[in-house]
Amino acid sequence: MSAVLDPHGQVAGDHAHDDHAHDHPHGWRRWLFATNHKDIGTLYLLFSFTMLMIGGVLALLIRAELFQPGLQIVNPQLFNQLTTMHGLIMVFGAIMPAFVGFANWMIPLQIGAGDMAFARMNNFSFWLMIPAAIMLVASFFMPGGAPAAGWTLYAPLTLQMGPSMDAGIFAMHILGASSIMGSINIIVTILNMRAPGMTLMKMPMFCWTWLITAYLLIAVMPVLAGAITMTLTDRHFGTSFFNPAGGGDPIMYQHIFWFFGHPEVYIMILPAFGIISHVVPAFARKRLFGYTSMVYATASIAILSFIVWAHHMYATGMPVTGQLFFMYATMLISVPTGVKVFNWIATMWRGSMTFETPMLFAVGFIFVFTMGGFTGLILSMAPIDIQLQDTYYVVAHFHYVLVAGSLYAMFAGAYYWLPKWTGVMYSEALGKFHFWGSLITFNVTFFPMHFLGLAGMPRRYADYPMQFTDFNMIASIGAFGFGLMQVFFFLFIVLPCMRGKGQPAPQRPWDGAEGLEWEVPSPAPFHTFETPPKLNLAATKIVG
Amino acid sequence: MNSLRPLWHKAGQLCLALCVSLGSGAAMAVNDLKGGPAVNQMDLHRPVTQIAMDQRTLNYGMMYTCLAIFVGVFGVMFYSIFKHRRSKGAKAANFHESTTVEILWTIVPFFIVIAMALPATKVVVAMKDTSAADLTIKATGYQWKWGYDYLKGEGEGIGFISTLDAGHRQASDSGHPEPMDDYLLKVDNPLVVPVDKKIRIITTANDVIHAFMVPAFGIKQDALPGFVRDTWFRATETGDFYGQCAELCGKEHAYMPIHVKVLSATDYTAWVQAKKKELAAKADDPNKVWALPDLLARGEKVYSNCATCHLANGKGAGPVKALDGSPVVLDPDHGKQISTVLNGTAAGMPSWKHLSDTDIAAVITYTKNSWSNKTGQLVQPKDVAAFRK
Numbered sequence A: 001m002s003a004v005l006d007p008h009g010q011v012a013g014d015h016a017h018d019d020h021a022h023d024h025p026h027g028w029r030r031w032l033f034a035t036n037h038k039d040i041g042t043l044y045l046l047f048s049f050t051m052l053m054i055g056g057v058l059a060l061l062i063r064a065e066l067f068q069p070g071l072q073i074v075n076p077q078l079f080n081q082l083t084t085m086h087g088l089i090m091v092f093g094a095i096m097p098a099f100v101g102f103a104n105w106m107i108p109l110q111i112g113a114g115d116m117a118f119a120r121m122n123n124f125s126f127w128l129m130i131p132a133a134i135m136l137v138a139s140f141f142m143p144g145g146a147p148a149a150g151w152t153l154y155a156p157l158t159l160q161m162g163p164s165m166d167a168g169i170f171a172m173h174i175l176g177a178s179s180i181m182g183s184i185n186i187i188v189t190i191l192n193m194r195a196p197g198m199t200l201m202k203m204p205m206f207c208w209t210w211l212i213t214a215y216l217l218i219a220v221m222p223v224l225a226g227a228i229t230m231t232l233t234d235r236h237f238g239t240s241f242f243n244p245a246g247g248g249d250p251i252m253y254q255h256i257f258w259f260f261g262h263p264e265v266y267i268m269i270l271p272a273f274g275i276i277s278h279v280v281p282a283f284a285r286k287r288l289f290g291y292t293s294m295v296y297a298t299a300s301i302a303i304l305s306f307i308v309w310a311h312h313m314y315a316t317g318m319p320v321t322g323q324l325f326f327m328y329a330t331m332l333i334s335v336p337t338g339v340k341v342f343n344w345i346a347t348m349w350r351g352s353m354t355f356e357t358p359m360l361f362a363v364g365f366i367f368v369f370t371m372g373g374f375t376g377l378i379l380s381m382a383p384i385d386i387q388l389q390d391t392y393y394v395v396a397h398f399h400y401v402l403v404a405g406s407l408y409a410m411f412a413g414a415y416y417w418l419p420k421w422t423g424v425m426y427s428e429a430l431g432k433f434h435f436w437g438s439l440i441t442f443n444v445t446f447f448p449m450h451f452l453g454l455a456g457m458p459r460r461y462a463d464y465p466m467q468f469t470d471f472n473m474i475a476s477i478g479a480f481g482f483g484l485m486q487v488f489f490f491l492f493i494v495l496p497c498m499r500g501k502g503q504p505a506p507q508r509p510w511d512g513a514e515g516l517e518w519e520v521p522s523p524a525p526f527h528t529f530e531t532p533p534k535l536n537l538a539a540t541k542i543v544g
Numbered sequence B: 001m002n003s004l005r006p007l008w009h010k011a012g013q014l015c016l017a018l019c020v021s022l023g024s025g026a027a028m029a030v031n032d033l034k035g036g037p038a039v040n041q042m043d044l045h046r047p048v049t050q051i052a053m054d055q056r057t058l059n060y061g062m063m064y065t066c067l068a069i070f071v072g073v074f075g076v077m078f079y080s081i082f083k084h085r086r087s088k089g090a091k092a093a094n095f096h097e098s099t100t101v102e103i104l105w106t107i108v109p110f111f112i113v114i115a116m117a118l119p120a121t122k123v124v125v126a127m128k129d130t131s132a133a134d135l136t137i138k139a140t141g142y143q144w145k146w147g148y149d150y151l152k153g154e155g156e157g158i159g160f161i162s163t164l165d166a167g168h169r170q171a172s173d174s175g176h177p178e179p180m181d182d183y184l185l186k187v188d189n190p191l192v193v194p195v196d197k198k199i200r201i202i203t204t205a206n207d208v209i210h211a212f213m214v215p216a217f218g219i220k221q222d223a224l225p226g227f228v229r230d231t232w233f234r235a236t237e238t239g240d241f242y243g244q245c246a247e248l249c250g251k252e253h254a255y256m257p258i259h260v261k262v263l264s265a266t267d268y269t270a271w272v273q274a275k276k277k278e279l280a281a282k283a284d285d286p287n288k289v290w291a292l293p294d295l296l297a298r299g300e301k302v303y304s305n306c307a308t309c310h311l312a313n314g315k316g317a318g319p320v321k322a323l324d325g326s327p328v329v330l331d332p333d334h335g336k337q338i339s340t341v342l343n344g345t346a347a348g349m350p351s352w353k354h355l356s357d358t359d360i361a362a363v364i365t366y367t368k369n370s371w372s373n374k375t376g377q378l379v380q381p382k383d384v385a386a387f388r389k
Helices: A016-021 A028-032 A037-065 A076-111 A119-141 A164-192 A205-236 A250-267 A270-284 A291-307 A320-348 A357-380 A382-388 A392-422 A428-454 A466-498 B002-027 B050-083 B099-127 B166-174 B265-283 B292-302 B304-310 B335-343 B357-368 B381-387
Strands: B135-142 B145-152 B159-162 B191-194 B199-205 B210-214 B219-223 B229-233 B239-243 B258-263
Touching (some): A037 A466, A076 A164, A076 A205, A164 A205, A250 A291, A270 A357, A291 A320, A320 A382, A357 A392, A357 A428, A357 B050, A382 B099, A382 B219, A392 A428, A428 A466, B135 B191, B135 B210, B191 B265, B199 B210, B210 B239, B219 B229, B258 B265, B265 B357, B292 B304, B292 B357, B357 B381
Parallel strands (some): B191 B258
Antiparallel strands (some): B145 B159
């Protein structure tokens, strides 16, 4: 048993006796009543991985159905349920909670705080997600099946859904409440609990990106809650916010949804930027280039994300000025995003690089995410978007930024911090296999989708004209490979580490890594920084 | 490891063979669909409108610019990856800041973006200009079919529903459809439009949001229930062009294709004639023998067209002749009145041939038996049909 599962195992340093001094629950009570940021972080990460697997199975059902023309496995109604639930589960169940898990584990360690500011709210925000997730997944077994209106839940199609739609809305409300509590916790922790000497502009990039992300979450989750509440009252209480039959406007739903939805995209990528900003300098053995501009770029992206939402809606028929405004604003986002990529490459430039698995994932992230960024720039052009909106080109684009972006950054972060979390080194050979396997199968899956989209294959189609067959087959084969790689990751990387099998990790397993998390032993003791540490001038080391 | 190599090689070959046979097995029998997708098409559809042409040009421009930037930026990264690695003895430098460089790589992309936005702006403005259309057609999205109504221009009044071929839907359900070039794209009634004319498509929907998309024309417009939106195209060549619904609209979303048939001006006129006849025929049985009271009731409604000029009392005004007491109307030989209504007169009466035979028969019968006209004469639809052409 590793330290993650058992704080009473081999724990180095003088913190060990602290664990016994504090009486905390054991067994299942340790997890149910968890108030320790490390335990809650672990819970978040395991939960999100479970959801990743469930969402992944749905994706593979979709890909199996699309392997060839004709309906072989599911009927069109079930197909729509699969696409809808794949999206909802991956966005709200996998990517978002996973980043909260990283935040729980790493923010207190990186800023030298004893724990998160609101330990019990932290517990509550995790455990709220369990009933929500159960309700979401169980909606498949409700009369009429799961919601089938797409993860965007466009009105008035939502008005035609069965009772599972209400379950879905309720689940999203709970997940939203959980996110808001998590965000409040993160903001308060970062603003109030930094070790003396760690000014905001000396703070690690991951904390910066999460601070900004948390503000985004607080700003937009209530907007989503509003949109789906209006959907709910339209369904049951005779209102007509989005129902044209009663004078409502279905386009208003889209405006409200995307006012949430676009910042949401950055909620899912900014923490990824933060992780990459730690991994690249560590393995280039060189300080992050342009720290200040990285902070400003992150903030600019966050602010711009509020004024670009309608680029998801070019095909709804906006006036010329509307299309032009949203086109210009969207294209502008590529500037701060470009700055980030340039800064990472400048960090690598004339470094002394090695390519352990975290670095491989980070470089893979920069390379493949940028492809998603470029297709995003192309999609931002209204005339081109009119051709590509709602086709597989869009599907390819957002999987390049969400899988090759967010998920790869999380893999980079997991490999980077796994020694700190578990006290055990993962197998470098298996990690590299996971990286190359994922990189290749990912591109086999999603690259052909660009061609399908350009050729005009609409998304969310259960069956398609036969000319699209070959690329669909290639994508399906790649998808199964990609799915297997992630099972491999859990069985051969995560599980052995959690069981403590492998080389014991030193306190600082990466010689180029900087930051307070490397100032505590591996695995990180149950309690860290119970008294504020004394920091050096750069706030990267403990002195005295 | 070396002893395993032939084995891996074999396995690789097997995989490759499997993929090729799987892929080509299905695609072999399928051919490119002209105006629809080509087999393994990797690019936008061949444009047949100026807008689609502009979109393709913009897309190429963006793609090559992005590719150039991509190669440039990642050329630097991979150079660094191969040169600046510890195994090659690279020692880490110590720089980590340069305001000049930061400003430079903020400003330069900014100007690149502006250079990209300018040509796109022109196309956006052109795309949204739906004025001065030659033909206006309303496309209504239903779950799960399209309804087309010709609102204005040649063919005005035509309306029909366009549904996916039932055989294709069954083939989809069967799980193993036979190879077909137009699989899921074949409809019973294609939308027919003339070539080289500005066609304005007004979209709306009956239930949920649909989207009207024809890639070769470069158009995609959501069809919103309770609201109307519009888009336009001017096809530069004749032929068949295909699209599909592009907004999730429920269970049968994948089964409501769009087929647009672009005809030459003369073919289009012929189609309009034929379609009108077909619709008229559908509306009323042309061989039905009507009784006087039924015909009068129908005729009174149709007369509202005439009353605009001839007035409700049939007296006419100014150059418009009176129908009340008119010798042409009272004439027991119906031929003269029928041909006047069908073809109009040189003096200014318009042609009413787009009305159905039954409507014309009814309105003539009405004029023969209204006001002071008490002829008791009946005109049957087939009398009118005899005078057509």
